[in-house]
Amino acid sequence: xxxxxxxxxxxxxxxxxxxxxxxxxxxxxxxxxxxxxxxxxxxxxxxxxxxxxxxxxxxxxxxxxxxxxxxxxxxxxxxxxxxxxxxxxxxxxxxxxxxxxxxxxxxxxxxxxxxxxxxxxxxxxxxxxxxxxxxxxxxxxxxxxxxxxxxxxxxxxxxxxxxxxxxxxxxxxxxxxxxxxxxxxx
Numbered sequence: 001x002x003x004x005x006x007x008x009x010x011x012x013x014x015x016x017x018x019x020x021x022x023x024x025x026x027x028x029x030x031x032x033x034x035x036x037x038x039x040x041x042x043x044x045x046x047x048x049x050x051x052x053x054x055x056x057x058x059x060x061x062x063x064x065x066x067x068x069x070x071x072x073x074x075x076x077x078x079x080x081x082x083x084x085x086x087x088x089x090x091x092x093x094x095x096x097x098x099x100x101x102x103x104x105x106x107x108x109x110x111x112x113x114x115x116x117x118x119x120x121x122x123x124x125x126x127x128x129x130x131x132x133x134x135x136x137x138x139x140x141x142x143x144x145x146x147x148x149x150x151x152x153x154x155x156x157x158x159x160x161x162x163x164x165x166x167x168x169x170x171x172x173x174x175x176x177x178x179x180x181x182x183x184x185x186x
Contacts, residue, residue, distance in 0.1 A: 028134065039107065078095050
């Protein structure tokens with residue numbers, strides 16, 4: 001009986017484990033990641049995250065869309081070259097637009113991507129379209145054998161790199177006692 005209970009506890013702990021990095025697979029992009037920041041209070045994490053937005057983004061007042069003190073921040077960001085498609089063998093880059101929500105608890109933060117897409121301008125014969133990557137069918141991106149279609153072959157690498165880079169940057173910032181100056185030689 002003890003063995004069954006132990007097995008049940010192990011299965012539950014593995015199946016409900018929290019992700020620590022983003023991945024783009026046939027099931028979509030990882031919903032969210034939880035990053036541990038030992039020794040930091042919820043209020044410290046929130047304040048440092050606001051400072052991180054100010055230092056990281058070119059127009060921080062435009063990207064910061066919502067905030068609830070010591071609890072939550074929402075950011076609308078963009079990254080040029082985030083979307084790379086191969087159309088007729090030629091690489092085409094588009095600026096990716098994303099919305100992230102960051103939630104804070106004692107000693108950790110949750111980084112959640114709630115929207116991801118881009119504007120495809122179309123051609124001179126057709127109108128452009130807004131493309132929603134998160135809410136689209138993964139069958140658009142993956143074949144039945146679960147390999148990614150050639151048109152989208154850089155998506156997993158690009159998305160993982162972009163969002164894992166943002167979470168790593170935020171963690172490094174909140175764990176540091178300094179705010180880096182953009183101009184250190186003044």
